[in-house]
Amino acid sequence: KFQSLPIGLSYQKSIQDSAHEPSGTPPLKLHTDTVTTRINYIKGNWNFGLQGGYSYQNDRTPQDSDTASTTCSLSPGYNGEHFSLIPNFSYNRSKYYPTGVITDTYTLNLDLRGDIFKTRLRYELAATYNITQASDDSIDQQTFNLDFRTAYVPAENIKDIFTPSLGLMGKYNRTVDHIYPEADKNEFILMFFISTNISISL
Numbered sequence: 691k692f693q694s695l696p697i698g699l700s701y702q703k704s705i706q707d708s709a710h711e712p713s714g715t716p717p718l719k720l721h722t723d724t725v726t727t728r729i730n731y732i733k734g735n736w737n738f739g740l741q742g743g744y745s746y747q748n749d750r751t752p753q754d755s756d757t758a759s760t761t762c763s764l765s766p767g768y769n770g771e772h773f774s775l776i777p778n779f780s781y782n783r784s785k786y787y788p789t790g791v792i793t794d795t796y797t798l799n800l801d802l803r804g805d806i807f808k809t810r811l812r813y814e815l816a817a818t819y820n821i822t823q824a825s826d827d828s829i830d831q832q833t834f835n836l837d838f839r840t841a842y843v844p845a846e847n848i849k850d851i852f853t854p855s856l857g858l859m860g861k862y863n864r865t866v867d868h869i870y871p872e873a874d875k876n877e878f879i880l881m882f883f884i885s886t887n888i889s890i891s892l
Contacts, residue, residue, distance in 0.1 A: 698728045721749040739765040757788040773804035792825040814839045830868040833875075837861050854886040 701724070709720040726743035733790035742762040751754040753817040759835035785792050802815040802870070815838045822831050860880040867873040 692733045694811075696730050696732070698726075700726050700814045716753070721748045721750060722746070722790055723748075724853065735770045737765075737767045737837055738826070739763075739767075741765075754788065757784060758787070759784040772803075772806070772809070774807050775802040789826070791828070793829065794821075794823050796821040797834055812843065813840045827869065831867075832866045834864045835862070851888060851890070852886050854884070856882075 703799070704720075704722040704724070704759075705784045706718050706720040706722075706858045709834075711717050722745060724743065724745040726741065728739065728741040729738075731738045739799070740763070743760070745759045745761075747757045747759075749757075759782060760778065763778060765776065765778040767776035768774060778797075778801075780797045780799075782795040782797075783792060798819045800815070803810040803813065815836070817837075818833075818835045820831075820833045822829050824830070836859070839857065839859040841855040843853065843855045846853050858880065860878070862879075863877040865873065865875045
C-alpha cells in the first residue's frame with residue numbers, strides 16, 4: 691500500500707526424507723520450518739532495512755538432533771549516482787538441543803564504492819567483521835576481511851574499442867582465535883594492475 695514502506699513476510703517448509711539407505715548409512719528425516727519478515731523505508735537515495743527470521747530444524751530420527759536459529763539484521767544504506775555506502779549489521783543465535791549449546795554470531799558488513807573527477811577515478815571497498823562465540827567455550831573467534839580497489843581510467847572508448855584502467859587492489863584478512871591461539875593469522879596482499887575492456891561488434 692505504501693511505496694516507500696515495503697513489507698514482506700514469508701514461510702518456508704523443507705523436508706528431507708531418505709529411504710532404503712545403504713548398510714551403515716543413518717536415515718535422514720529433517721523437517722525445517724522457516725519464517726522471515728522484513729520492512730524497508732525508502733526515501734530518495736536512502737534505504738533503511740530491518741529483517742528478522744526464525745528457523746527450526748526437527749530431526750525425526752532417533753538422534754533427535756534438533757536445531758533452532760534466530761536472525762535479525764539492520765541495513766541502512768545510501769545509493770547515489772557517484773557514491774554508495776551500504777553497511778549491514780546482523781545477529782544470529784543458534785541452539786543445538788542435544789547439548790544445549792548456544793552459538794552467537796555478530797557480523798558487520800560494509801560496502802563502499804564511488805567515483806570522482808568525472809568518473810576518472812573509481813574506488814571500491816568491502817569489509818566484514820565477524821565475532822562467533824559458543825556457550826560451552828568451544829568457539830571464541832574474531833575475523834576481519836577487507837578487499838579494496840582503486841582504478842584510474844585515463845580515457846574511455848579509445849577508437850571506440852578500448853577502455854584502459856590502472857590502479858591498486860588489495861586484500862587483508864585477520865583471524866583471532868581465543869580458544870586456539872595457534873590458529874591466529876594475518877594475510878595482506880597488494881597488487882598493481884593494468885587492464886582494459888575491449889568492445890567488439892560482430
